[in-house]
Amino acid sequence: MKKHPVDELFSRKLRDAEITPRDEAFQKFQQRLQTKERRIGWWQQGPWLAAAGVSLLLMAGGGWWLMSQPSDTTVALSGTTAKKATAPPTKVIESSPITTALPQALASNEVMPQATNKTTVAPTVPKAVAKAPVKMREETKLEQLSPIQESQIAQVVTTPTAESQHSVKVEDAVKSTTLTNAVAEVAKPVEKTVVLQLPALKENTQSKEALVASKEVETNSSVSVPSSETDLLNQPRKSTRMAKVWQQLKNAKNGEKVDWDEVGFHPNKLVAKAIGK
Amino acid sequence: MVKILQLFTNEGQLVRALQKGDPKAQRYFYEKYSARMLAVCVRYLTDQMEAEDVMIEGFMKVFERIDQYKGEGSFEGWMRRLITNEALMRLRTRRHIEIDIDAPEVHQQVHFEGIENNLEVEDLMAILAKLPTGYRTVFNLYAIEGYSHAEIAEQLGINESTSKSQLHRARALLQQMVSEVEGLKWKA
Incomplete structure (x- = not known):
């Protein structure tokens, strides 16, 4: 298609025309470049970027280490295999570094294996335990307990027996079975960190005494927590x-x-x- | 400058260096293209100082979007489009584009054979600057940049028919002004 003569004239002469900018324009251009470099310059400086990255990683690692240190408890699992067989849903654990230092006033939990696998034991924690420091892990675990569980726990706690040092409470088979079922339905898998030294249980399941100093029960077992500790959950x-x-x-x-x-x-x-x- | 010129012997090297944000490449880019791109901006805006501002803004856009240039088509064509858009944006923000529907029709026909050789770039730039903004914008986009009427309509937010009529009137006015300038030159 033939171009209009006016279009052709102006296009030919002006398309590649040049007008030299003033010196001020170049200065302005340089100012804009410097502003831009200041704004995003550090992205493009490899060594500094690497240094910043390394320092960030160090900070992150240090922070993680510091956070993980207080709750870092050694885990040792000991116990009889018979125990696992008797009470699979309720794993009784003991937090050794802290709780071994606790006075004997600490109440103890005991799992009383029943004769059959279907029956489970609901351990109770007396109020003496409430005064002992409880780790954050416990709280995070307990946070996941359902209201049903908590109510049942509360029920257990509010009925301490006179012999608190031997506070082993054996629920009747039916009740504990329903509790276990409820726990099994609601409880979610959580990080399990502390499992220690389960005393060798006597085969005599009628024995109400336990030698375990203090114990933690995993979330799928019922544990009572003082209300002051539950406040920490909201932090x-x-x-x-x-x-x-x-x-x-x-x-x-x-x-x-x-x-x-x-x-x-x-x-x-x-x-x-x-x-x- | 000699060293810089040696570093960027072809367009591909320059583009790669610009993509890395090389300051030398940016300065070289300015040296190479500023005069031509300033002329583009002056064609739209007529005022040189304002055109310089727009050119610098356009260059910053080029540096920001240099990664979008994939080597399809010429680099200068891609850059010229960015600069043109920047000039149009300036016109739009200042509401300079008025579509001059009511401008008088020009019926005088001018024969161009032989006369254009006597007109310099400055003469033609001066003639173009006298056009109403709407005429000049459409003429620039269509006749010099090579946009279609559909593209112009989209860029300026007008109808295609309006773009065509603006172009027609721009041509007529330009013919008239060219003949006048040419006549003055002959008399001189």
Whole structure:
């Protein structure tokens, strides 16, 4: 298609026309570039980026280590195999480092295996245990208990016997079976960290005494928790800090805005300090 | 500058360096394209200072979006489109584009044979700058950039028929002004 003569004239002469910009334009261009470099410069500086990444990883690792340290208890499982066979849903565990230091006032739990596998034992924790420090793990586990379980637990707790040191309560078979079923339905798998030293149970299931100092019961067993401890459940978890850091790392990776207040330090300030600006 | 010129002997090298955010490449880019792109901006905006602003903004856009350039078509064509869009955005924000429907019709027919050789770029730029903004914008986009009427209509938010009528009137006015300037030159 033939071009209109006016179009052809202007196109030919003006399409590649040039007008030299003033010097001020170049200065402005350089200013814009410097502004841009200041804004996103640190992304493109590999060594500094690597240093920032390493420091972030160190911080993250340190934070994780610090958080995991208080609840780091050694786990040793001992017990009779017969126990596992008798009471599979209720694993009685003992938290040794803390609880072994507890006075003997600590009440004990005992699992009383029944003659058959279907029957289970609901251990009770007397109020003396409530005064003992309980670890966060216990709380997080207990957090997952259903209201039904909690009510049943409360029922168990509110009926302490006079002989609290031998506070072993054997529910009747029917009740404990229903409790176990309820627990099995609701309880979710949780992190199990502390399992210690189960005393060799005597075959005499009628014995009401136990030598275990203090015990924790996994979430699928019924454990009572003092109300002061349940308040701790509502406190923010420490891991949310890590989640924030990871979120900011993801933002950095995706090129989105990074909120360094969430991370805890500002790399631009560190870089500026390092290069003396 | 000699060293910079040696570094970017072809367009591909320049693009790769720009994609890495190389400051030398950015300066070289400015040296190479600023004059041509400024002329593009002046064709739309007529004011050189404003055109320089728009050109710099356009260059920043080029640097930001350089990763989007996949080597399809010429780099300069891709960049020119970005710069043109930037100029149109400036016109739009300042409401410079008025579609001049009521401008007088020009019936004078001018024969172009032989006269265009006497017109310099500055003359033609001056003539173009005298056009109403709407005429000039449509003429620039169609006759010089090579946009279709459909693309112009989309860019400016007008009908295709409006784009065509604007172009027709722009041509008529330009013919008239060219003949006047040419006549003045002959007399001189």
